[in-house]
Amino acid sequence: RKEVEQDPGPFNVPEGATVAFNCTYSNSASQSFFWYRQDCRKEPKLLMSVYSSGNEDGRFTAQLNRASQYISLLIRDSKLSDSATYLCVVKIAPGKLIFGQGTTLQVKP
Amino acid sequence: NAGVTQTPKFQVLKTGQSMTLQCAQDMNHEYMSWYRQDPGMGLRLIHYSVGAGITDQGEVPNGYNVSRSTTEDFPLRLLSAAPSQTSVYFCASSYDGNNSPLHFGNGTRLTVT
Numbered sequence: 010r011k012e013v014e015q016d017p018g019p020f021n022v023p024e025g026a027t028v029a030f031n032c033t034y035s036n037s038a039s040q041s042f043f044w045y046r047q048d049c050r051k052e053p054k055l056l057m058s059v060y061s062s063g064n065e066d067g068r069f070t071a072q073l074n075r076a077s078q079y080i081s082l083l084i085r086d087s088k089l090s091d092s093a094t095y096l097c098v099v100k101i102a103p104g105k106l107i108f109g110q111g112t113t114l115q116v117k118p
Numbered sequence: 119n120a121g122v123t124q125t126p127k128f129q130v131l132k133t134g135q136s137m138t139l140q141c142a143q144d145m146n147h148e149y150m151s152w153y154r155q156d157p158g159m160g161l162r163l164i165h166y167s168v169g170a171g172i173t174d175q176g177e178v179p180n181g182y183n184v185s186r187s188t189t190e191d192f193p194l195r196l197l198s199a200a201p202s203q204t205s206v207y208f209c210a211s212s213y214d215g216n217n218s219p220l221h222f223g224n225g226t227r228l229t230v231t
């Protein structure tokens with residue numbers, strides 16, 4: 010079983026839609042959680058960290074459920090520019106950051 | 119600031135050849151790491167370093183060596199290239215490898231024939 014798992018999608022949604030991605034992790038000792046965004050053939054970039062109490066950054070909301078060992082990303086009012094691959098990242102030990110395979114989002118006009 | 123610089127951008131090797139992928143950062147980051155990205159596999163951690171003189175294995179270390187003699191540089195060596203090592207390689211750095219964000223280089227596209 011992979012340490013960090015994501016549904017690869019693709020998720021095809023119209024502009025303005027709300028879309029949610031989940032990511033599960035297997036190591037209950039995992040300490041930190043992040044969402045990264047990767048555009049086609051580019052390097053990943055940090056979208057947001059995920060805090061225990063949940064956190065919001067504009068149209069993006071991240072949640073952590075330690076009991077069920079998953080994190081989620083909610084995108085409201087989707088824009089064409091949100092089309093990308095969203096990567097879940099889990100720190101399973103100091104310095105050891107493991108990526109999920111990514112979920113592809115396509116926002117259509 | 120240049121950030122994280124990877125060279126070369128593209129490389130073609132024959133099976134059995136060796137080469138070194140270079141990675142340098144000018145942000146005085148303690149933490150550096152190497153990932154490979156294959157279609158449908160996401161990024162997989164090869165090796166990482168939490169400071170000069172310290173390295174550790176990630177998820178897929180076999181066939182790769184690293185060293186960290188300075189804070190700035192973290193080269194990745196392929197000792198005897200195999201077609202299975204055809205991939206896109208990303209170097210990343212962060213302040214401490216814990217809660218600080220990873221800064222990635224632009225990647226190296228490696229083909230082994």
